[in-house]
Amino acid sequence: MATTKIWxxxxxxxxxxxxxxxxxxxxxxxxxxxxxxxGDEAKTESRCYVTGVNCNAETAFEEMNAVxxxxxxxGGNVAYHAYQSFKTGEITPELCHEIGVELAKKMWGNxxxxxxxxxxxxxxxxxxxxxxxxxxxxxxxxxxxxxxxxKFRALSDKxxxxxxxxxxxxxxxxxxxxxxxxxxxGEPTTFNLMRKAIDFGIERSYSISSFDRVMKxxxxxxNTNPRRRYWTICSVNSNKSVRMYRLGDEYTNEAILRRxxxxxxxxxxxxxxxxxxxxxRMRDFRPKKIRYRGSxxxxxxFSGLYAKYLHYMFLMGxxxxxxxxxxxxxxxxxxxxxxxxxxxxxxxxxxKKLQTIDDVKSFIADTDKEINEVIELxxxxxxxxxxxxxxxxxxxxxxxxxxxxxxxxxxxxxKKIALTIIEDEPKINENISCEIQAQNLARGRKxxxxxxxxxx
Numbered sequence: 384m385a386t387t388k389i390w391x392x393x394x395x396x397x398x399x400x401x402x403x404x405x406x407x408x409x410x411x412x413x414x415x416x417x418x419x420x421x422g423d424e425a426k427t428e429s430r431c432y433v434t435g436v437n438c439n440a441e442t443a444f445e446e447m448n449a450v451x452x453x454x455x456x457x458g459g460n461v462a463y464h465a466y467q468s469f470k471t472g473e474i475t476p477e478l479c480h481e482i483g484v485e486l487a488k489k490m491w492g493n494x495x496x497x498x499x500x501x502x503x504x505x506x507x508x509x510x511x512x513x514x515x516x517x518x519x520x521x522x523x524x525x526x527x528x529x530x531x532x533x534k535f536r537a538l539s540d541k542x543x544x545x546x547x548x549x550x551x552x553x554x555x556x557x558x559x560x561x562x563x564x565x566x567x568x569g570e571p572t573t574f575n576l577m578r579k580a581i582d583f584g585i586e587r588s589y590s591i592s593s594f595d596r597v598m599k600x601x602x603x604x605x606n607t608n609p610r611r612r613y614w615t616i617c618s619v620n621s622n623k624s625v626r627m628y629r630l631g632d633e634y635t636n637e638a639i640l641r642r643x644x645x646x647x648x649x650x651x652x653x654x655x656x657x658x659x660x661x662x663x664r665m666r667d668f669r670p671k672k673i674r675y676r677g678s679x680x681x682x683x684x685f686s687g688l689y690a691k692y693l694h695y696m697f698l699m700g701x702x703x704x705x706x707x708x709x710x711x712x713x714x715x716x717x718x719x720x721x722x723x724x725x726x727x728x729x730x731x732x733x734x735k736k737l738q739t740i741d742d743v744k745s746f747i748a749d750t751d752k753e754i755n756e757v758i759e760l761x762x763x764x765x766x767x768x769x770x771x772x773x774x775x776x777x778x779x780x781x782x783x784x785x786x787x788x789x790x791x792x793x794x795x796x797x798k799k800i801a802l803t804i805i806e807d808e809p810k811i812n813e814n815i816s817c818e819i820q821a822q823n824l825a826r827g828r829k830x831x832x833x834x835x836x837x838x839x
Contacts, residue, residue: 387465387466387467387468387532387535387536387539388465388466388532389463389464389465389527389531389532389535390463390464390465391460391462391463391464391527392460392461392462392463392464392513432476432479432480432500432501432503433498433499433500433501434480434483434484434498434499434500435496435497435498435499436484436487436488436491436496436497436498436499437493437494437495437497437519438497438498438515440498443496443498443513446496447462447496447515447517450496450515450517450519450522451515451516451517453522454517454522455522456516456517456522456524459516459524460516460527461515461516462513462515462516463512463513463514463516463525463527464511464513464514465511465512465514465535466509466510466511466512467482467483467486467509467510467512467539468507468508468509468510469507469508469509469548470507470548470549471506471507471508473548473549474508474548476501476503476508478546479501479508479509479510480499480501480510482510482542482543482546483499483501483510483512484499485542486510486512486535486538486539486542487499487512489538489542490534490535490538491514493519494518494519494520494521495514495515495516495517495518495519495525496514496515496519497512497513497514497515498511498512498513499511499512500513570720571716571717571719571720572717572720573625573717574625574629574630576713576716576717577603577616577625577630577713578630578631578634580598580601580602580603581598581616581627581630581634581639583597583601584597584598584601585642585643585646586646588643588646589643589646589647590643590647591607591640591643594607594639594643595607598616599619602618602619602620602711602712602713602821603616603617603618603619603713604616604617604618604619605627606624607636607639613626613627613628613636614626614627614639615627618712618713618714618817619712619820619821619824620712620713620714620816620817620820620821621713621714627639686738687737687738687739688732688738688739688740688742688743688804689729689732689733689737689738691811691815692728692729692732692811693729694815695725695811695814695815696729698710698715698814698815698818698819699715699718699719699722701722710818710821711818711821711822712814712817712818712820712821713817714813714814714817714818715814715817715818715821718814721807724803724807725807727800727803728800728803728804731797731800731801731804732804735797737804740804740805740808743801743804744805746801747798747801747802750794750797750798750801751798753794754791754794754795754798757787757790757791757794758791760787761784761787761788761791764780764783764787765784767780768780768781768784
């Protein structure tokens with residue numbers, strides 16, 4: 384299994400007004416940086432896995448630069464950087480480098496200079512390709528369009544198949560960096576929750592029909608029609624389905640059938656009789672009895688944004704402390720990943736007495752004015768410091784400067800939290816609606832279309 388990618392390397396040297404200093408003599412060009420990165424000895428074991436195609440690996444930059452200067456093509460995209468990454472533990476460094484060199488020869492032939500380097504510094508072996516954008520013989524630029532990428536990937540897959548390596552049949556799109564690391568750390572992302580639900584459903588099922596019922600009780604709708612090429616899964620509150628194969632190799636149609644069959648052969652029917660396919664029991668939703676001492680007339684009443692956040696935390700299972708229930712909807716369970724963010728928001732709403740979104744916008748405007756005033760004050764302190772010679776006075780001015788910096792840091796932090804309140808407010812409303820709908824479905828009630836009003 385090999386993943387591939389190609390992107391352009393642009394010479395973005397900063398143009399300055401002073402023509403006396405030549406930046407090309409003091410700053411490495413992007414081409415030289417790419418070559419230096421690809422051939423880093425710390426990553427390639429003393430350059431034993433670095434090969435030049437149509438050039439010498441030791442003098443790759445000089446040769447590529449000479450071709451570009453001969454044809455006057457030193458601007459624009461000076462090179463293209465590509466990589467080919469293999470599945471962990473599936474390939475040896477020697478074979479990885481051999482495939483990389485072969486791929487470079489088939490992709491660029493004898494027309495372009497290519498540096499191929501195999502990196503061994505990570506747990507995943509991968510090849511880097513630095514391609515000179517200028518043709519050695521005609522001087523034409525390499526046309527790195529979408530067709531070139533598909534050709535590069537097809538050649539890579541063909542070489543993997545020839546060497547009995549796995550080939551990705553259904554490549555998924557690029558995963559955002561935050562989601563990638565959250566899934567890697569096991570945080571409750573959408574895909575992680577789907578995987579956990581499917582694993583639980585397989586352990587409690589003895590057939591596809593029973594698997595469908597278990598998944599529905601967990602708040603998911605699966606389409607396991609045998610005539611469908613790809614089975615899908617989605618939340619009961621969502622209209623967007625996800626193909627199960629995107630969750631991993633253990634969640635394809637064949638893998639799920641195989642896993643259900645294995646569990647059935649190991650445990651038989653007895654293991655599954657203990658799981659109830661009925662709706663969630665009502666006692667899970669009964670409010671606990673609380674004794675309150677004092678007068679209800681003196682009980683504080685909450686409204687506005689603060690009430691919404693308290694309700695949100697309650698549905699999430701965070702408040703009160705004795706609330707041990709878990710949210711039913713996928714959206715609310717995924718929101719646990721951003722609990723710290725919501726905690727900061729509710730703290731700001733409570734401390735600043737923000738009732739509505741308009742109050743939040745006014746708070747942001749006032750904070751901007753205060754930030755500008757503190758910046759002006761700190762600039763005056765800096766000016767006094769430059770002209771002051773008295774040591775005692777310098778200490779006072781430095782203390783004032785540090786106080787201004789501390790205040791600025793606090794104001795900017797509060798402004799950032801306020802901006803997240805405006806950004807998250809629609810999502811919070813949606814999550815609350817999804818959780819209430821999931822509870823109504825679990826109780827056997829019809830969905831409530833009436834909107835919750837938090838303002839008086």
